[in-house]
Amino acid sequence: METTRPTAEIARLAELRRDDPKTAVEMWKRRVGATPERVAFRYHDDGAWRPMTFKEADAAAREIAAGLVARGVVPGDRICVLSQTRLEWVLADVGILLAGGVTVPIYASNTAEQCEFIVRDAGAKLVVVEDEAQRDKLLPLRDRLFTVTGLVQIAGAPPSPASAFVHSLGELRAAGKTWLGTHAGQLDAHSDTVAPESMFTIIYTSGTTGVPKGVVLTHEHLTAGVCSAIRAMQIDGDDVQYLFLPLAHVLGRELEWATIQIGCETAFSRGTTQIKEDLGMVRPTFMAGVPRIFEKFYAGVKAALVSGSGLKRSLAAWALAKGAARSAAIRAGKAGAGGGIGFALADKLVLGKLRARLGLDRNRFLISGGAPLAPEIAEFFHSTGLLILEGYGLTETVAAAHLNRQTAFRFGTVGPALDVVETRIADDGEILMRGPSVFRQYYNNPAATAESVEPDGWFHSGDIGVLEDGFLRITDRKKDLIVTAGGKKIAPQPLENALKARSPFFSQVLVIGDQRPYLVALATLTDDARKQLGGTGDVAKAALQKQVDALNATLASYETIKRFAILPEDLTEASGDLTPKLSVKRKLVIEKYRGVIEGLYAGRDG
Secondary structure (H helix, E strand, O other): OOOOOOHHHHHHHHHHOOOOOOOHHHHHHHHHHHOOOOEEEEEEEOOEEEEEEHHHHHHHHHHHHHHHHHOOOOOOOEEEEEOOOOHHHHHHHHHHHHOOOEEEEEOOOOOHHHHHHHHHHHOOOEEEEOOHHHHHHHHHHHHHOOOOOEEEEOOOOOOOOOOOOEEEHHHHHHHHHHHHHHOOOOHHHHHOOOOOOOEEEEEEOOOOOOOOOEEEEEHHHHHHHHHHHHHHHOOOOOOEEEEOOOOOOHHHHHHHHHHHHHOOEEEEOOOHHHHHHHHHHHOOOEEEEOHHHHHHHHHHHHHHHOOOOHHHHHHHHHHHHHHHHHHHHHHOOOOOOOOHHHHHHHHHHHHHHHHHHHOOOOOOEEEEOOOOOOHHHHHHHHHOOOOEEEEEEEHHHOEEEEEOEOOEOOOOOOOOEOOOOEEEEOOOOEEEEEOOOOOOEEOOOHHHHHHHEOOOOOEEEEEEEEEEOOEEEEEEEHHHOEEOOOOOEEOHHHHHHHHHHHOOOEEEEEEEOOOOOOEEEEEEEOHHHHHHHOOOOHHHHHHHHHHHHHHHOOOOHHHOEEEEEEOOOOOOOOOOOEOOOOOEOHHHHHHHOHHHHHHHHOOOOO
16 A cells, blocks of 8 residues: 655645755755864874864865866766775765765675776766775776776876876865965856756666666755654764764765764774774764674674673673563663663673773674565664664665654564655555655666666665554565465575574575475584584584574474575685675675585485
């Protein structure tokens, strides 16, 4: 059944959005004007964390913008950014917009061929590259990047011999500073061309299958989505965000602009290998990640809690039990759900110290998006005093379309819709959405647009779900549903998540069974599990079999996993098995381990 908003609700939302900025340029200029001396960003440089105010960031971004104009950029030009998350990524993003341009992000992990496709499809005029490694992906392709007039390198040594095709970011800013001195007031003429319907960005889907599609997001899409997400998250100017998500990912980009809109500080990660150390120094009040990150946190914390002496283990178990009881009472809406003296003592002796060791002692909430999070993991963290708000959205919806709230959350769901999004469930279970934050077209791809977007704006997400009192529960990807040889339809992701949550030994799990008589699984072990179990042999197999058997005991017979194999190595982005947002490339992995799978169905356990 279609769920349309009543006229009164539409009028209320229109009034709510009346004072929201209509473009990202307006959003930036408002913020700089309102709080110029407030710290906007914190970054690590030369061994120390350094602050940058909004006024300082604006000066840098305007120099970049002017440098782009001096290089021939005109409103509407597309400029790619090929870099890890860092301060200069955001400064380049703002600079591109102040020049009237369109930012096209590229994941730093993309291959040269993937970069070439995006640059060519977008018709980019310039490419901002992070360092020598990213630059050297593109230089051999120069003759095939027909629209590109040059590269701008953020860090590292210039090419040798020197190339007129490559300029440093410092050189671009210097040229911009000179241009500003001789063209007083003219930069605003470029940014003034930006309207709500102008393109803000083109983000190419990471593509677990098929050719990437360029999602066109306008300035209205961005501002509607960001302002709505801020209302749902309830962040304010005193918050501190720790940002390690790729800015090529739409969630990272939404959070970039959310902190600009609200005027709070963003601290940039030094990389995923240094998250633990960074958190101890930054102590953020909120942070977003993909489930894979929280799964690793979960496995590490669980291992730490059981590794101490008998007394320490008993104390940890008692504290977690107190935390779990408090969590259950809060979720049940019971009066006096604070946990009382027992929880206060557990928090002081164990749980508070745990949060401090994680660098999350100031944390108000965490956000999980990009893939389903096992409810057991969310419940565990809540028992330690850390609330993970799971959300749901796609590139096509400017990241968040649904999000659990601090005051209204339900583990296992992705929460209610944002106040600018309408959601309905189609007859086949597919989730459809529309609203001012939902895209309307793929770039240069009318066929894909027609397939995904109805004329009245309803976007077909490709995900399957149900609405429960307004809370959306995702059950699976439409194309990932397993249909067994017996005709049973099974969603693999809940089974995979249940196994990972049940045992700290599992790193990745992939359930298989389409057009087969029963289900089998491919599994990988965590590093700790490999050490503890002595590799991937019989001992490991026996340990994991107990966890599989325990899960099977809770399932219908057709849902049970009959056999599984332990793969010799973890699934990683570097090996090509995961997308940049750490989702499993299901079809690729199945094909890669086709022989192992056939062996499982032939009765040869892995």
